Amino acid sequence: MFAEEIFALGLGLTPPWKVMSQHLDTEDTPTKLMLEIGAERGVLYPCPKCGSACKAHDFKEYTWRHLNFFQHHCYLTARVPRIDCLEHGIRRVEVPWAREGSRFTLLFEQVVMSLVREMPVNAVARHVEVTDKRLWRIVRHYVSKAIAALDLKSLKAVGLDETASKRGHNYITVFIDLDRTEKPVIFATPGKGKEGLAKFCSFIEAHGGHPDNVIEVVCDMSPAFLSAIEKEFKAAKVTVDWFHVVQLFTKAVDDVRKLEAKQTKLPEHTRWTVLKGGEKGRTDGQKNALLELV
Structure with a gap:
């Protein structure tokens, strides 16, 4: 089997496309493997609209970055024809290894999208x-x-929270569909507060849903969030997420400890003795402190 046939199998090429030649350039940095893809002279190409077999009208050369071949950068080059379809006129043929307008192969883009996650x-x-x-x-x-394919007709339960996107007061508000077991994030927008809620409502309507269909919203106790939810999601009940409830109780317990520490001497290790939940293992010192407190 010739090298060109092996590369064609690896690329998954189907007729009329095949690897015409290959060249490894070791003088450039990084080194490059150049694969020339083409078809036999006179073959017919499918119209991208109707699939009819058509003759080539003219050609234009394109190059795409592909996945590395070992340590070498790999590039595909092909003279892509325009066909003259009786029904749809002159149109550029779509190549099977790359999407229209991209200068990367589909496999390269697939790897990139996996990595950016x-x-x-x-x-x-x-x-x-x-x-x-x-x-x-x-x-x-x-x-x-x-996003364009997102269907929110059945959206009923929403969770939202703001998070810092970078240092300083730069926030984004993230919204999730609580009924989704996979890929729950459905919207994110810069900023926080009522503006983000208003944008989310518009987004819901643009994707087939309606704010009045939402019956539950989970969030923190931010006054801005609570007032905006009351305005935008009139049918929804608010559930304060457990993290912020626990955070409030933890702060209250610690405030009481600090107040008592000013009035009486508390055992050593008291702070983490009272803040640690029962499901978390306490050290011997914390166990002794707990015995003294009770």
Whole structure:
């Protein structure tokens, strides 16, 4: 089996496409494997609209970055034809290894999207040796595609919270569908408070849902959130999430401990003795302190 046939199998090429030639450039840095993809002269290509077999009208050469071949950067080059369809006129043929408008193969984009779920885009850019600006285009394409397909007709229970996106007072508010077991995040917006709730309501309506269908909202005790929820989600009941309830109780217990410590001498290790839950193991010192307190 020739090298071109092996590469064609690896790329999953189907007729009329095949690997015409391959060249490993070891003089450049990083080293590059160049694969030329083409078809036999005179073959017919499917119309991207109707699939009819059509003759090539003209050609234009494109190059796509592919997954590395061992340590070598790999690029696919092909002269992609425009066909002259009787019904749809002159149109550029769609290649099976890349989406329209992208200069990366589908497999390369798949790896990028897997990596950006686990690490920052800048880190992925360094790893694959592509600028982060180009990777952001990939991310935005697939995120926009996923958002466009989002159906919120059955949205009934929502959880929301703000989180810092970077140092300083820079926040984003994240919304999740509490009934989803996988990929629960459905919306995120810069800022916090009532503006974020208003944007989320518009987003729900744009995706087939309605704020009046939401019957439960889980959030913290932020006055801005609570007033906005009352305004935007008129049918919803508010549930304060357990983290913030526990946080309040913990602070109250610690405040009482501090007050008593000013009035009487408390055993050593008292702070964590009273703050630790019963399910967490206490040290011997904390156990002794608990015995003294009771």
